[in-house]
Amino acid sequence: MRQRLYQFQLVLLLMLVTVTALAKPHPVPLSELFPSPGQTKAAIVINKVLERYHYRKVTLNRAFAKQVLDKYLEELDPNRSFFLARDVDRFETGSRNLDESLRRGELDIAFDVFRVYRMRVDERVAYALKLLDGRFDFDVSETFTFDAEQVGWAKDSGQLDERWRRRVKNDFLTLRLADKSDDEIRDRLRKRYEGLARRIHQFNGDDVFQAFTNAYTESIEPHTSYMSPSTSENFDISMKLSLEGIGAVLRADNEYTLVQSTVPGGPARESGQIHAGDQIVGVAQGLDGAMEDVVGWRLEDVVEKIRGPKGSVVRLQIMPKTSGSTGHAREISLVRNEIKLEDQAAKSSVVEDLGKAPGMKIGVIEIPAFYRDFEAEGAGDRDFRSTTRDVRKLINDLVMRGVNGIVIDLRGNGGGSLAEATSLTGLFIDKGPVVQVKDAFGKVDVEADTDPGVAYTGPLAVLVDRESASASEIFAAAIQDYGRGLIIGEPTFGKGTVQTLIDLNRYVPGDHADLGRLRLTMAEFFRISGGSTQLRGVEPDISFPSARYMTEHGERSLDNALPWTRIDPAKFTKAGALSFDILKMKSDARTAKNLGFKMLEERSKLMRDVEEQKQVSLRERERRVNEDQRDHRFKAERDLFLRSKGMTPVDEDADQVDEDALDAQRDAIARIEVEEAARILVDAIQLERGSSPRAVMRD
Incomplete structure (x- = not known):
């Protein structure tokens, strides 16, 4: 039984499978982003399972609860591009009894943080779109720091504005180095930033609960994770269908989709053009479909774009690991196939x-x-x-x-x-x-x-x-x-x-x-x-x-x-x-x-x-x-x-x-x-x- 279960887990990780089309998500009102009784019950059960059966024994105290909150903030805002220092201070003040809240399955802080996060995303996207209407001087000697460990939380909106000015300028320059025209760059970045806000607005209560719970489990150990009922349903569907796709293990890395590994015999491995550590920055369908910028997308949405029926073509825009996230991207075409x-x-x-x-x-x-x-x-x-x-x-x-x-x-x-x-x-x-x-x-x-x-x-x-x-x-x-x-x-x-x-x-x-x-x-x-x-x-x-x-x-x-x-x-x-x-x-x-x-x-x-x-x-x-x-x-x-x-x-x-x-x-x-x-x-x-x-x- 252990071997069969292990095989199923491996298949889930290694394959991008064909799954029936899901209903297109719609914006979720803020009024619905509050914990449900079912999530409270799930949180209590998760606590007990982790406490009894997890290999690493962790005491749910204030110090650990602080790690959970920090991890949650890091997962939502890895580059410290949205939250202000005063937001973080308020969250920390409101979570002083987070250990006791978690034991009782109380999740108010998780949803409070996310509601503020959504508001901050809207503010930053609006500012980024405004910047795109202006011009950038690429002869000025300045730098963009993308390592979150080197920057603290922004003290005020002015400091965050400056970070975003440099971020948008870097995004613009990166595409310019890929020989895109200025008009094409503005159009692509506008869609990228608007898409970021749109996807955040589609997060429902289950998504928020899953994100927070995974911050909790990852504070214990990186391979323990939670699947919400909807994610579990997709898992079951994938196990019943033909294993068709490009054969790659993907994971989220800040705002990028990273290739963790490729599957032997799969189109990605066989092409010789995709390697562990490469970033997927664009996805297109067929030989002449429009390339969609996927920087900032949720991993699930990127996977949804990449997977498809056997014999169909998917084109990927890849940033090789040796060039980093600021180098030249190259486009490759793959024919989706069943991996035997x-x-x-x-x-x-x-x-x-x-x-x-x-x-x-x-x-x-x-x-x-x-x-x-x-x-x-x-x-x-x-x-x-x-x-x-x-x-x-x-x-x-x-x-x-x-x-x-x-x-x-x-x-x-x-x-x-x-x-x-x-x-x-x-x-x-x-x-x-x-x-x-x-x-x-x-x-x-x-x-x-x-x-x-x-x-x-x-x-x-x-x-x-x-x-x-x-x-x-x-x-x-x-x-x-x-x-x-x-x-x-x-x-x-x-x-x-x-x-x-x-x-x-x-x-x-x-x-x-x-x-x-x-x-x-x-x-x-x-x-x-x-x-x-x-x-x-x-x-x-x-x-x-x-x-x-x-x-x-x-x-x-x-x-x-x-x-x-x-x-x-x-x-x-x-x-x-x-x-x-x-x-x-x-x-x-x-x-x-x-x-x-x-x-x-x-x-x-x-x-x-x-x-x-x-x-x-x-x-x-x-x-x-x-x-x-x-x-x-x-x-x-x-x-x-x-x-x-x-x-x-x-x-x-x-x-x-x-x-x-x-x-x-x-x-x-x-x-x-x-x-x-x-x-x-x-x-x-x-x-x-x-x-x-x-x-x-x-x-």
């Missing part, structure tokens, strides 16, 4: 021509996700597809082809089935523990491989990156703890918690009111060596140069993430002990001279620079120079690498693009780290002079 299990299946390749190792071959098995066909399994199909079954076949095939070692490529693998992570580990170890799971009551269960025997005994390496998460981390950690193989790449994502979906109505039997559902963090994963995969993730034995430029990422970047901790280790027998110093020295010497790694290192530096940027110039000439320099930095290194491979660089932003050449270019870049992982494994084989690899053949 086969598209996520593991696949293999062989790396040869390994320099000073003539005749040696390394097999590579790429695993995009930990999948298992639960439906076929439940129907009694003995040949149902799974990661473990597919990888076993690939291992046998690679060994028959005479490989000297195998690299398991988990880059970009966001996880999946826990059972598959456990059984996949069992292909490389004899029976034994794989991961420990500690629940909210302190009970520890051990997930173990109970199948004796090993499918592959030869040299092994696991390639990971910053997007390898959850089940990927469980597998990599187990291989590392057993000393069964080398872990190579970047520190992983660091998600070591377990969530379950709780129907709140079960706690009020006989009541016909729908209270919604709670996605609750109820357990944590621990390695068999005792440490958690939470927060720290899995540290590679041999890190690539890009790891030096990683800022806070993954779980480390989330507010209120559970800390790293440890429990007693499980009983297990190490398969061996590996030495890394010489391997690391040899790898460092190669990557320092490798043009591909120089390119990847430059990309990591650019991403770090963008993430650390707190303000931008509002001088057009200076911005253009900065952006040209930033574009040139990466493209120069990329072109140098491609030419060294005998390839002519392809510009993805060109009007006419050779798609085959572009695919070959992307594949060459993706192979840089794989080939170095293969060389590291060859070094290990030569140093250890180990036995020849062999596979245990099974039906």
